[in-house]
Amino acid sequence: MTIVIVDYGMGNLFSIYNALDHVGGNPRFARDPQDLKGAKAIVVPGVGAFGSCMAQLSRFSESLLQHFQEGVPMLGICVGMQVLFEESEESPGAAGLGWISGRVVRLPAGVMIPQMGWNCLKIKQHVEMLDGISEGDMFYFVHSYYGLPEDDSVVAATTEHGVDVTAAICRDNLFATQFHPEKSGPKGLQILKNFVRAARC
């Protein structure tokens, strides 16, 4: 059973690798689209600007979409969640993957930007990826932008930072978090365990 982490050259993947390894996910990296072959589950991480992430990720987009449509469990993290949307205020003109209708917008003026630190979840849907997670549990966030889906029904959890910020989305076999489960202590590991379990099914 292998979980594949898409390594498209954006940032340090050591943490997510170690965290998945720690919960028995047997991770490996995909540096080319063909490396996704045989993946039981796929993680799309992301740091940096939306536009530069998409510039690097776009060569994977066809293969990722195919796996998504085949029902392979997928987990987007941070900018790896934002790229699922159609576009972002951060990088006007750059197209996202567009699997989730809506756009990525900047956190409101008047709050600390980036939001950096531990904030609590308001759970909107008790999806399987949130098994073992309770209302008010805290997770580690580092971001200046957040996804705003057109259809509220994909929102699994929010957090408050000036406004209700989309913290997790869920659509079929796709789950994504604005926070970093790999940096969120035991509760974060619980989400990764849920993901590993989904990969086994």
Next chain:
Amino acid sequence: MLARRIIPCLDCDLGVPGGRVVKGIEFKQIRYAGIPWELAGQYYQDGADEIVFLDITASADRRETMTGVIKETSRSVFVPLAVGGGTSSLDQAREVFNAGADKITLNTSALKRPELIEEIAEQYGNQAVVLAIDAKRRYSLEESREIVQTDDGPCWFECSYYGGRQFTGIDALAWARRAVSLGAGEILLTSMDRDGTYDGFDIPLTDAVARRVNVPVIASGGCASPDHMLEVFNQTDASAALAASIFHFGEWSIGQVKSYLKDRGVNVRI
């Protein structure tokens, strides 16, 4: 709302194989506290919100020891890791990030060459650059200084570097603002007057910096009890409190400190 963070700091002597954690008193005397990744792992289990490693030896030939410490730690610690000491170039910063650090803390090297803040922030983002300031009260007032009122009279704060061994003449409050404009995403603010004294945080210093910058400020230096943390959270906008000795020598566990704060209305992660 963001939680107030509790951060244990591990000062590392990398002059011994594998490295070890030490604790100085007023930046001088050294006590031995343990193996870096073992202590970090214990603090993680106890509920630390973040771990800070500072290489107090900070010599070039010991960089590999520090990357080893980070690698070993990041295998079992799943909260952010910040690492500082002896980083003076983007290439060196890259080694630290590649080993698994989430943030790098800069002090001496940023004072000597402020552009380093910009260079690292450009590549890794502002949130990855923590500016460490070691500040000392100066009661001899000069006109160009930013003056703060304290119980001991008005003073300004001077930045020190080389682990507190040399002074720069630079005003700490002005430096904090400038560093943030260059891209520092957080300030780790240590009071040299309080460090190792167990007298509590320097409240006027912490308050003055937190009012001047719009990035998180980590209060450091002088913490001996959860009451000191309560004080700094109630009286200033500090985002985090950092401590070493009270955790290293088992006086309080991180879990105990957090319960104490939560019972008194502070928003912390339990």
